[in-house]
Amino acid sequence: MEVPAIYAIAAGGIFLALFLIQTRHVLFHWTESISVLLSGYLTLPDLVRRHRILGPWSRAGVLLHVSYIAVNIALVFFRTESLVDSGRRASELALINIVFPLSAAHLSFLAGLLGISWRSCCKIHRATGWMAVALLSFHIIAELLGQTLNFPLRETRNLLTVIGASVLGILAFFSIPYFRRWSYEIFLRSHQIFAGVFVYGTLQHLPSHSGSARLYVYVTLSILGLTTLLELVIILYRNGIFSGRGAPRAFISFSSRNIRRESFCNTTAANIQIILPRPVQVEPGQYINLWMPAVSLWSWTQTHPFTVTSWSKGKQDTLKLLVQPRKGFSANLVRRGALPTDSLISFLALFTGPHGITEDVDSYETTLIIATEFGIVTSIPYLKKIIYGYNTCTSHTRRLHLVWQVDSIGVCIYYDPFLDPS
Structure with missing residues (x-):
């Protein structure tokens, strides 16, 4: 290739790069507009509604x-x-x-x-x-x-x-x-x-x-x-396996409530705090897969996903989880706790993650969060981040609306300790 041709290609490349840099804001605006248009007509409307076997299927x-x-x-x-x-x-x-x-x-x-x-x-x-x-x-x-x-x-x-x-x-x-x-x-x-x-x-x-x-x-x-x-x-x-700081340890306590003012206690949640040998960064909405082999006979073959409810601006050396007792692993976990459920037990724990993607909530002036029953747990990290951004003036959020649907107003009293912003 001739030297003038090389010079012409280099000069043309420089001018093209400057042109693209100048027009990137316009392209970004059009991309947002097209994304909103596609969401309104293809992504959000359901062509097939949710069923036990199929759906929901959007047009896209x-x-x-x-x-x-x-x-x-x-x-x-x-x-x-x-x-x-x-x-x-x-x-x-x-x-x-x-x-x-x-x-x-x-x-x-x-x-x-x-x-x-x-x-x-x-x-x-x-x-x-x-x-x-x-x-x-x-x-x-x-x-x-x-x-x-x-x-x-x-x-x-x-x-x-x-x-x-x-x-x-x-x-x-x-x-x-x-x-x-x-x-x-x-x-x-x-x-x-x-x-x-x-x-x-x-x-x-x-x-x-x-x-x-x-x-x-x-x-x-x-x-x-x-x-x-x-x-x-x-x-x-x-998990710091070869760091010389030991493996992660899970400390578990149980929240309970009295049933009809009797002495019988019903466990509403297991509060898990995982002490990490090496801090990790966890964003709101992310979860970890937790492995605790000593909970039950077959728990060594199981890993379970749990949303991380704790949040901080930097890395965390303690991860907090809230587990609703159902069946399987969570039921076995509750059975390991002695009644009354104010005791503290600990297990060896390994985790993978954090997994999942987070939603950017800092660029909106008004944020609406909708949760039902125990689903409020997944919203806690977002609430903490929004409040932190408002107090430190690092986000655009000025109004926050929380819609929490529960079966009875009494449930809010039982879940109130879970919303502790600490």
């Missing part, structure tokens, strides 16, 4: 899912000469689609890496997983109809392939919301085990000369290995 969600399905169908039949070719194309597309579901061991960590919410990450995980199941089902049907399948089960390789395909079907069947709600802990661990069996069966099924198909699986496993290693390093660092 339906449009994205339909487009995603249409693209995969078009690629399956694009320039294929026979049904068998389309089936083999579908198998390769299925291997590409499973890259996302197998990218990390925990969706919370993957959502944090991508900068999206856990709910959005779950939707992508579910959509790509079901698409992989549909494509692999089409691949099997195409091979059977094409009468090209030579599959003696006496060979170990073929038997493992059948086991992998069967496990995928079982995995998809038990992903129905009914089974997830029945026992989420069992569903989660079996889901991860079945996914591992499916990947192993897929590797056994793929011939050694299928370079591209094996490459997709190896890329998936490499991403999984890297994210798992990164998550493990972050967990060890934030």
Whole structure:
């Protein structure tokens, strides 16, 4: 390239950069306007309302899912000469689609890496997983109809392939919301085990000369290995395992109320304070996954997400949680506390996170917070941040409205200690 041409490109690049810097404010204004427009017509209105099995689906969600399905169908039949070719194309597309579901061991960590919410990450995980199941089902049907399948089960390789395909079907069947709600802990661990069996069966099924198909699986496993290693390093660092300061410790007390002025006490919440060996920064709306192996017999296999109710401008060396007793882990936790519930117990605790995204509430003059019953707990960090910003004149907030819906006014008395701004 000639020297004058290099000089002209450099000068043009400088002028283009200055022009973009000058117009960035205009672009940002238009971006905000388009975002509000899309939210009003595509994101907020529900096309399918909430149901026990389906929904809620917004217009944008339906449009994205339909487009995603249409693209995969078009690629399956694009320039294929026979049904068998389309089936083999579908198998390769299925291997590409499973890259996302197998990218990390925990969706919370993957959502944090991508900068999206856990709910959005779950939707992508579910959509790509079901698409992989549909494509692999089409691949099997195409091979059977094409009468090209030579599959003696006496060979170990073929038997493992059948086991992998069967496990995928079982995995998809038990992903129905009914089974997830029945026992989420069992569903989660079996889901991860079945996914591992499916990947192993897929590797056994793929011939050694299928370079591209094996490459997709190896890329998936490499991403999984890297994210798992990164998550493990972050967990060890934030929990101070090798810092010489000891592991985190959870100190638990219980809030209770008298029922009908009798001596019987009903526990309304477990107050957990986690003393950290290394301070962490937690923003409002974020949560941690807590692991306390000594709570019950099977608690060592379980991690549970809890919203952090404490907030400070800097890093925190003590995290506060409020846990509502229900069933499973929280019920076992309450049973470990002796009555009357004014005692203090402690457990070894490890955590992952903080996970989740936070909403910017500093740029608005008026803030409206809506909560129901125990959901007020998730609003406490936002309330603390808004009050701090108002007192220090570091935010634009001037008016704060809190709408708290409860079944009875007496509930507010029981929850009042939880709203302590300390």
